[in-house]
Amino acid sequence: MASNIEAYLAQRQARASLPVRLYALVDALLFGRREPVERPAATIALFDGTPDASLADAGPWLIDFVEASDGVQQRLLGMGAEAEGVSWLISAYPFLGLADELRSRLNARMPDGRTALLRFYDARLVADIAGLLSFSQRAEFFVSTFDWLVQINGELTRIHPHA
Numbered sequence: 001m002a003s004n005i006e007a008y009l010a011q012r013q014a015r016a017s018l019p020v021r022l023y024a025l026v027d028a029l030l031f032g033r034r035e036p037v038e039r040p041a042a043t044i045a046l047f048d049g050t051p052d053a054s055l056a057d058a059g060p061w062l063i064d065f066v067e068a069s070d071g072v073q074q075r076l077l078g079m080g081a082e083a084e085g086v087s088w089l090i091s092a093y094p095f096l097g098l099a100d101e102l103r104s105r106l107n108a109r110m111p112d113g114r115t116a117l118l119r120f121y122d123a124r125l126v127a128d129i130a131g132l133l134s135f136s137q138r139a140e141f142f143v144s145t146f147d148w149l150v151q152i153n154g155e156l157t158r159i160h161p162h163a
Helices: 004-015 053-058 070-081 095-103 126-132 135-141
Strands: 021-027 043-045 060-064 086-091 107-109 115-117 147-152 155-161
Touching: 004 021, 004 070, 004 086, 004 147, 004 155, 021 070, 021 095, 043 095, 060 095, 070 086, 070 147, 126 147, 126 155
Parallel strands: none
Antiparallel strands: 021 060, 021 086, 043 060, 086 147, 107 115, 147 155
């Protein structure tokens, strides 16, 4: 039986004019909450290649859902069924390209000039972050996805459709 997100993806793929893929975006600490895990295959840590690289296994991970093992897929679906949630991204971007796009959004410049980590990879926060952005900021922020969805406690919510 297909999950809510897999059913949504199938509908999206039927309407899309180009191939789209399903990616999961998670906070690695939440992903390994019950039992610590090493970074699974088909995963890119967004902190890799940044000044925060030493924290890569505790930061945001982008996971190619189809290429992930059955165990990782089940863990992601389980996260979506619980309070920690998972962000689901439907995109035509290749895996590495999408990771680069997301990596470029990790830091936000504060009005006083300081830099702050933008925790958009936490499914519990991304809707609030999106709500703070202007229309043009949302379009720029979400341009790499056709759909950005969050699944928390089993409820699938679309945060942003591609305009």
